[in-house]
Amino acid sequence: MSAIDLICMLPLILIAAAPVVIMFLLGWYRNHLLTFSLTLAGILLAFLALYGISPMIPRRITGLLILDGFAVFFIGLILASGFVVTFLSYDYLKGRKEHPEEFYILLLLATLGSSVIVASQHFASFFIGLEVLSVSLYALIAYTRNELSIEAGVKYLVLAAASAAFLLFGIALIYLETGTMEFSQIGARIASTEMNSRVLLAGTAMMITGIGFKLAVVPFHMWTPDVYEGAPAPVTAFVATVSKGAVFALLMRYSLQMDIRTDSSLFIVFATLSVLSMFGGNLLALFQGKVKRILAYSSIAHMGYLLVAFLSSGQMRVPAVMYYLTAYFVTSLGAFGVVTLLSNKERDMDSLEEYRGLFWRRPWVAGAFSATLFSLAGIPLTAGFIGKFYLVAAGAEASLWLLVLILVLNSAIGLFYYLRVIVIMSARSSGEGIPAMRLPLTGSLALIVLAVLLIWLGVFPRPVIDIIHSMAGSI
Amino acid sequence: MMLILLITIPLVGGVMAWLLGRRDQRWPRWVSLVALLIDMVLALALWGRYFDWVNLPGNGAWLTEVNIEWIPQLGISVHLGMDGLSLLLALLTAFLGIMSVVASWTEIQERVGFFHFNLMWSLAGIMGVFLSLDLFLFYFFWELMLVPMYFLIALWGHERRVYAAVKFFIFTQLSGLLMLAGILGLYFIHGQNTGVYTFDYSQLLATSMSSTKGQLFMLGFLIAFVVKLPAIPFHTWLPDAHTEAPTAGSVILAGLLLKTGAYGMLRFALPLFPRAAIDLAPVAMVFGAIGIIYGAVLAFAQTDLKRLVAYTSISHMGFVLLGIFAGNELALQGVVIQILCHGISTGALFILVGALQERIQSRDMLRMGGLWAVMPRMGGAGLFFGLASLGLPGLGNFVGEFLVLLGAYQVSITLTAIAATGLVISTIYALWMIQRTFFGGRADERRVPDLTIREMAVMGVMVASLVWIGIYPQPIMDTASRSLETLRKNVQITKADEKMSKPMSSEVDHVSH
DSSP: OOHHHHHHTHHHHHHHHHHHHHHHHHHHOOOHHHHHHHHHHHHHHHHHHHHHHGGGOSEEETTTEEEOHHHHHHHHHHHHHHHHHHHHHHHHHTTTOSOOHHHHHHHHHHHHHHHHHHHBOBHHHHHHHHHHHHHHHHHHHTTTOSHHHHHHHHHHHHHHHHHHHHHHHHHHHHHHHHSOOBHHHHHHHHHHSOOOHHHHHHHHHHHHHHHHHHHTOTTSOTHHHHHHHHSOHHHHHHIIIIIHHHHHHHHHHHHHHSOTTTSHHHHHHHHHHHHHHHHHHHHHHTTOOBHHHHHHHHHHHHHHHHHHHHHOOSTTHHHHHHHHHHHHHHHHHHHHHHHHHHOOSSSOOOBGGGGTTHHHHOHHHHHHHHHHHHHHHTOTTSHHHHHHHHHHHHHHHTTOHHHHHHHHHHHHHHHHHHHHHHHHHHSOOTTTTSOOOOOOHHHHHHHHHHHHHHHHHHHOOHHHHHHHHHHHTTO | OHHHHHHHHHHHHHHHHHHHHTTOTHHHHHHHHHHHHHHHHHHHHHHHHHHHHHHSTTSOSOSEEEEEEEEGGGTEEEEEEEOHHHHHHHHHHHHHHHHHHHHTTTTOOSSHHHHHHHHHHHHHHHHHHHHBOBHHHHHHHHHHTHHHHHHHHHHHOOTTHHHHHHHHHHHHHHHHHHHHHHHHHHHHHHHHHHSOOOOBHHHHTTOOOOHHHHHHHHHHHHHHHHHHTTOTTSOTHHHHHHHHSOHHHHHHIIIIIHHHHHHHIIIIIHHHOHHHHHHHHHHHHHHHHHHHHHHHHHHHTOOBHHHHHHHHHHHHHHHHHHHHHHOSHHHHHHHHHHHHHHHHHHHHHHHHHHHHHHHHSOOBGGGOOOHHHHOHHHHHHHHHHHHHHHTOTTSHHHHHHHHHHHHHHTTOHHHHHHHHHHHHHHHHHHHHHHHHHHSSSOSSOOOOOOOOHHHHHHHHHHHHHHHHHHHOOHHHHHHHHHHHHHHHHHHHHHHHHHHHHOTTOOOSOOOOO
């Protein structure tokens, strides 16, 4: 490993150093604001380092990691999301817990794990990243230690551990057949030699199980609504965006080594997952009475949409996934940001009834929430519109008309429940006229930034598309 | 630059109305009115400037045009252009916008600022639809106009507003997404043929493709347009949405939103897929004729006054569909006149029903009757627009329907005959409506105030414009004729090709020209 390799790893090193520093500090001085600032500084430094190393990429660092445009883009996205989640958490944790400081350590570790996942080109680094992410999430989900959040944490722990076992077994089987754990070589060996395809298929199936769990695609989605509901709102935001996005990016990188479309069995498997997730997520969301559960099922459907682009094969494929994930990150962070902002000390504001008449009590928050819902539904002027357009374009380019039609149909189903929330927010309520509590400062700031980004991505997506195209070329 | 202003003025006006509405309820009304008046003046100025020019043959297709890059990586640009057809529709948009702001002056008392914000943004979206020459931009505006309209219905509507709003939104959104699939199909075929990936209308015009693909993509476009129009059997959202919407919402829905469907067919579906258009024309004309009869018969069966007017729209839009697919110059001229006149006459009827409901809190015709005695001014206006709606010679609607029938006659005598009976039924429902509402025995004795000066002014302007179009439609025909000719060209060339390749087939449709 050369010095340049180390410099290239600086973003990861910095994001790993931050929790260590905070941990030492907590040993002799506890202060919420200081921890919060250090966390922000750590993420910010890592982000700057990312910018600094951009002339040196793409670069492979040992057999384990690769820092190419694709990885840098996603690390940037993950860091930015971590930044926003930190902002949302500060007010949320203030006064809610006697020891809020460890939350930030866990958050930084989870961010580190996700960053490693998107940069890995080897099963070993992937698995390490995944475990760092998962273990921090167990604690984060249960952090508020009320009944719901502990249930969610345990549920996530059991299922994540089981799925990790599946993943490991799958990796082992693939290793058994190909003799390597490097993505690029796996692809090459599968292409070049006759393989015992049954073992390979079993390995791949188990791997898909493990990854499917993280992505929460149907039928591996069971944990999602409960964990979304039980976890503290900022953590839900993190699970919905960073944890899913990182694994999806890895899946993308892995799949590029082998052409999915030539392998018909894999294609059918992913197409089935996609269709099931779209229908399952959207139909189940129709019956929910809680905002976080609605968003949970909606996120399942969105992963299904994403898989349509994942299954396509043309020029648009990688940019579509990258743009959609960016839009989805901004939108979901915004949506959960609203929930975070409105939640009180005792519990999260979750029941749909509590949102009745929100438009007339807190017009700006309700406006921001509507914007995120419109973005999830793919209505113009929002990031989701361009994102959905990209997905349909990628599907159309590869002539996956059936999948595109199912996507279109599901968008219409999705409208039902997004509109329902908006209608409830705009209805009259008895609570009208009651002066609203002051909103916390940091959370409001984060929300304003997210709302502006949401509109900006929808109206003027050109700079972001520029970045995506230049980054996507490297993979 | 003028075109961008036409769209941004309502957008900015809407935002200002919302912000100022938080201080005082009167502000939003005045701000919206002034913004729309400016828009109207701009559109009129464009008309005035280019009026002679339009008549001159051999000029470029667009009166005025803007083309700014938006997302160049995907070949998307802000390409706006205006020809005679879009000019007329832009005028109609501003005109009906003003009418609906004035008509809802006293009706809306809650959340006035947000109401006007939605009204203005919906108008801006419609204006954008009429001016877009980039298919992505077109789709963008197409979707943009829905959200505010959804809010207008869901928040300020009548009894079953949420149901109606959701139904409206899902119908139009789903069909819009199918159009997006069609747009993208076209985009990639053009890209694969030429290597240039672009959404630009003029470049996509000459895309060649296999006839199955052409039909499929056209179907995507067509579904979006016939849902909006609406044609049988995609019309079920319309009676609900029109009935439940507040007056201004109904006026914009009937007067403008339906027209975006007709405009889309004229501007996009036919010229982009001429082959498929020829193949589909007989079917579409049959649906048009059925729609005329069906809408008229159902209108006759209604007791809810607003629902009645809504069903008449289905009937009148049947003429539009018939005319568009008859495809000759007479029919298309008729379609344009019909679009304008239906917008004005139905808009006026909705304003009248709204005014009536504001006074007697009911739309039920069974509870009305004898209203002429208490409010003769409203009775007179109602009679006038009822007669206009049944197609009385001398008023604009007659010109439109007559020209459509004349044009359709050259293509199919049977369908024209069927469509013409629709005129008879429309006489029955229109007179029935007048009879039930204004004459006959009094259902109950009430003192109801007659139309105010504000309402009379609205009615007066609308009466005048209908009479003008009815007596002297020539300026409108001149304005539209060149653009209709250009739109028809593509279809005609394809037709000619087909004739050359199949000399044996004796086609009935001979295009006079």
